[in-house]
Amino acid sequence: MGRSPARRSRSRGGGTQALLSVDFEDWHQLVRRRLGARDWGRTGPALERQTQALLELLEEIGARATFFVLGMTARSYPALVSAVASRGHEIACHGDQHVPVHRQTPAQFAADVRAARATIEELTGRAPLGYRAPAFSITRSADWALGVLAAEGFAYDSSVHDSPRIRGRLAPEHGEPHVLDAGDGARLWELPPAVWRVGGARVPVGGASYWSVLPTALVLRGLADAGAMPGLYLHPHELDPQPLRAALPADAGRWQRVRGWLREAQRNAARRRAPQVLRAIAGRHRLITYGEAYAQLSGGSGARP
Numbered sequence: 001m002g003r004s005p006a007r008r009s010r011s012r013g014g015g016t017q018a019l020l021s022v023d024f025e026d027w028h029q030l031v032r033r034r035l036g037a038r039d040w041g042r043t044g045p046a047l048e049r050q051t052q053a054l055l056e057l058l059e060e061i062g063a064r065a066t067f068f069v070l071g072m073t074a075r076s077y078p079a080l081v082s083a084v085a086s087r088g089h090e091i092a093c094h095g096d097q098h099v100p101v102h103r104q105t106p107a108q109f110a111a112d113v114r115a116a117r118a119t120i121e122e123l124t125g126r127a128p129l130g131y132r133a134p135a136f137s138i139t140r141s142a143d144w145a146l147g148v149l150a151a152e153g154f155a156y157d158s159s160v161h162d163s164p165r166i167r168g169r170l171a172p173e174h175g176e177p178h179v180l181d182a183g184d185g186a187r188l189w190e191l192p193p194a195v196w197r198v199g200g201a202r203v204p205v206g207g208a209s210y211w212s213v214l215p216t217a218l219v220l221r222g223l224a225d226a227g228a229m230p231g232l233y234l235h236p237h238e239l240d241p242q243p244l245r246a247a248l249p250a251d252a253g254r255w256q257r258v259r260g261w262l263r264e265a266q267r268n269a270a271r272r273r274a275p276q277v278l279r280a281i282a283g284r285h286r287l288i289t290y291g292e293a294y295a296q297l298s299g300g301s302g303a304r305p
């Protein structure tokens, strides 16, 4: 695949640029589905509260972000998606059902992406330019998905994450934005989440889930060393002002309760740290959307390639 590394760009504000994103999904809905709750599709008050906190924080630090919106979440909470878009944030695509790409066939993947895109177009009046897979699941066994995205008209992807926690991951030569030859002459920009390369090790410093276990100074050092345009990603639940509770059904078994408790504990640790780490990052970097980065890199105004 052809590659063209991004130039390291100094922003107007003096700091280097970093790309800010949110994977916009309802944590409670997804965890309840994973735990087998029968009524997992039911909506709750948490995502509204989380989105409000997130929008306030973004306003406080003066940043716009790319929201990779899950189709099924958007249909459950259309007013929230409109509220996010009306504040000038970019709406991009996180697929529809949050099924890992490597568990789908190319036809299923194309259908999932189209369903999400149709929902986003209906709510915002615009086709999303970018895509991010659930749990960065465009792995070696699913690299065909990049060709599907290009064929479906996406301009950029942010699904390839060189994190040791992702089994069978695609390992790029470097972690900076680059152009992929997606087959049949199609081009797709890959805008990866930040990974700090220390010797042979990989430290994923771009995700708020990792900020819970890394000191802030180390996150800042890693981002400074991760190359041009390091990518950041958060989830709404990481900004929840209240502790996360998995809200299991009354008849949940012991194993369901243990798994629910473990997920709560992990996620609450990230939740406590995310706002302060993001503020510290905003003090060092000019935060821009992925769409703005694509526009700069492709030399256009954000239009399709």
Ligand SMILES: [Zn+2]
Pocket: 023, 025, 094, 098, 133, 134, 135
């Ligand atoms: Zn997700």
